Amino acid sequence: MDDSILQTIKTYYPSLSQGQKKVASYLIDHKEEGAIMTASKLGRKVGVSETTVIRLAHVLGFHGYSHMQDAIRSNWLQSSQSPSLGEAVKEVDRFYQVAEQEKRVFSHMMDQLNPDELRKAADYMMNADRVFIGGFGGSYAAAYWFYYALRQLRERVMLSSSEGLMPEDMVDMNERSTVIIFSFPRYRREGKELVDAARKAGASIIAFTDKPLSPVGREADVTITTEERMDTDYHSIAGAVSVSEMVIQTAAGKYGDQVQARQQKIELMYAEQGMFLE
Incomplete structure (x- = not known):
């Protein structure tokens, strides 16, 4: 994981709730999975609510979970030597982009x-x-x-x-x-x-x-x-x-x-x- 994100988690860690600490620890120990998991799936994996995952992103200074995940993905891809992981992340990104576009269409509609x-x-x-x-x-x-x-x-x-x-x-x-x-x-x-x-x-x-x-x-x-x-x-x-x-x-x-x-x-x-x- 990028040193700046790791340092941010360390800085805020003492003030996090127990659920947020579980998510933060998981992201540090499983950066590959954190790079591609949705907020709801990450919550289920750790045993907390999706809301807890999203709140952690806000506490750490990100606009939302997707922005935090973008930072994790970007830095992990730069250091990753695994082409298969890179392709998996890109594919998830494509799915995410389509889903976000559909959400915007329905919202405007x-x-x-x-x-x-x-x-x-x-x-x-x-x-x-x-x-x-x-x-x-x-x-x-x-x-x-x-x-x-x-x-x-x-x-x-x-x-x-x-x-x-x-x-x-x-x-x-x-x-x-x-x-x-x-x-x-x-x-x-x-x-x-x-x-x-x-x-x-x-x-x-x-x-x-x-x-x-x-x-x-x-x-x-x-x-x-x-x-x-x-x-x-x-x-x-x-x-x-x-x-x-x-x-x-x-x-x-x-x-x-x-x-x-x-x-x-x-x-x-x-x-x-x-x-x-x-």
């Missing part, structure tokens, strides 16, 4: 969500004569999930292919229709073309996108965002699915009788066809 917009989206899609769903390239996965979920709630739901809607699909689009578009960077041209077709037909438009002024966001009647005001190039498919799930659950709650009648018919067909193992 919850701060910016407008319940009125979710309810408005539910009304548009449940009261339309037909619903057209589009998602192209990397956005197709979220669009397909929404298509599958919405078909549990209502009939006449159509999904684009990953490359675009066929003219035969769009010919029935009119002012009573609702178009739902998923569009995340890098924005595909097909998404804007679908929105333009919807606007020409007089259909209502719901956009799931990363920010209000994305190419489809600024054209939609309802724009539901996941990464608004985030200063990053990271884009989360998990965020897109989660916010669309909120709209599905809003619709299911508001249109309960209509949804329940359809789901009973679907479940009966599932049973007759023996579709599921359990």
